[in-house]
Amino acid sequence: MKAFLEVHLKLVMTIWIIVASVLGLLYLMNYMKFSSLMSTVISSQLEVMSTSLERSIIRAEQLGLPLSEMDNLPELMQRAKGRDDQVSALYVIDPLGNVLFATDSKSLNAEYAPQILRKALNGDEPSWSLEKSDTLYSGLQLFDGTQQLMGSIIIAYDKSGYGNVVAQVKLHLLEMTLMIFGCFALLIFIAVRFGFGDVNDVFRLISSRLPKEQRHPASQQPQLKPGTMAYRFAEQIDQSNRLKAQLNQELDSVTSEIKRPSLETVQ
Structure with missing residues (x-):
C-alpha cells in the first residue's frame, strides 16, 4: 500500500489531471459551439421575418407609395411579431435614423441606438445582426428601385428564453462531462492498481x-x-x-x- 501511495497514486492523479483538462476543453468547445449555433438559428428566423416584411414594402414602393405613407405596415409588423413570443419589438426607420413605424416603443434602446443605426444604415451587409447581453438585434436594409437606401427593418429579440435553453444545455453538458470523467477515473484507477501490481x-x-x-x-x-x-x-x-x-x-x-x-x- 505504501508503494501504491508513493508511486501509483501519483501516476493516477497525473492521468486524472490530463483527462480532466481534455474533458474541460471539450466541454468549453461544445458549449461555445452550441451557443453560436443557437444564435445562427435565431438570426436565420429573424432574417426570414425581415425578408417577408421587405417584400411587402418593395411591392408598395413599386406602386409609388413612399415608405412613410405605408399605413398597412404597422399591421403587418404586429402580425409578424405575433409569430414569435420572444420578439419584443419591430421597427422601421428612414435613412436618417428616425423611427417611422414600431410595434411598441417609438424609440430605440438609447444605450445601443448608435450601434444599431450604424449597422442598419452604414453597414456593408444588407442583412445584419447585433448581439447584446439581453437582446439580439437583427435587421435588413431596404433599397428602392434605384438601389438607394430608403430605410431599414429592425427586430429586437428577447434572449431570456434563448438563455434558458442555453443554460439547460450547459447543465446537461456539465453533467455528462462529470459522468464521463467519473467513469474514466474509475477505469484508470483499476487499470493502474492491477496493471502495475x-x-x-x-x-x-x-x-x-x-x-x-x-x-x-x-x-x-x-x-x-x-x-x-x-x-x-x-x-x-x-x-x-x-x-x-x-x-x-x-x-x-x-x-x-x-x-x-x-x-x-x-x-
Missing part, C-alpha cells in the same frame, strides 16, 4: 533486501509468482549476491595467499 512486489522486494537499519518496519519478503517481473528481478538480485559472495571469497583467498609468503619471509 508487479511494481508493488518490486518495491517490497527491494525494501526486504535493504540493511535492517534502512528497512521499512512493515517490509517483508513478498511471495512472488514465477514468471512475473518481480520474480525475475529477485532472481537477478540473488544471482548478483551470489556473484558478489563468490568474488569476496576469491579476494579473501588471494589476499591470504599474498600475506602467507610475507609471514614466512619475516620468520
Whole structure:
C-alpha cells in the first residue's frame, strides 16, 4: 500500500489531471459551439421575418407609395411579431435614423441606438445582426428601385428564453462531462492498481533486501509468482549476491595467499 501511495497514486492523479483538462476543453468547445449555433438559428428566423416584411414594402414602393405613407405596415409588423413570443419589438426607420413605424416603443434602446443605426444604415451587409447581453438585434436594409437606401427593418429579440435553453444545455453538458470523467477515473484507477501490481512486489522486494537499519518496519519478503517481473528481478538480485559472495571469497583467498609468503619471509 505504501508503494501504491508513493508511486501509483501519483501516476493516477497525473492521468486524472490530463483527462480532466481534455474533458474541460471539450466541454468549453461544445458549449461555445452550441451557443453560436443557437444564435445562427435565431438570426436565420429573424432574417426570414425581415425578408417577408421587405417584400411587402418593395411591392408598395413599386406602386409609388413612399415608405412613410405605408399605413398597412404597422399591421403587418404586429402580425409578424405575433409569430414569435420572444420578439419584443419591430421597427422601421428612414435613412436618417428616425423611427417611422414600431410595434411598441417609438424609440430605440438609447444605450445601443448608435450601434444599431450604424449597422442598419452604414453597414456593408444588407442583412445584419447585433448581439447584446439581453437582446439580439437583427435587421435588413431596404433599397428602392434605384438601389438607394430608403430605410431599414429592425427586430429586437428577447434572449431570456434563448438563455434558458442555453443554460439547460450547459447543465446537461456539465453533467455528462462529470459522468464521463467519473467513469474514466474509475477505469484508470483499476487499470493502474492491477496493471502495475508487479511494481508493488518490486518495491517490497527491494525494501526486504535493504540493511535492517534502512528497512521499512512493515517490509517483508513478498511471495512472488514465477514468471512475473518481480520474480525475475529477485532472481537477478540473488544471482548478483551470489556473484558478489563468490568474488569476496576469491579476494579473501588471494589476499591470504599474498600475506602467507610475507609471514614466512619475516620468520
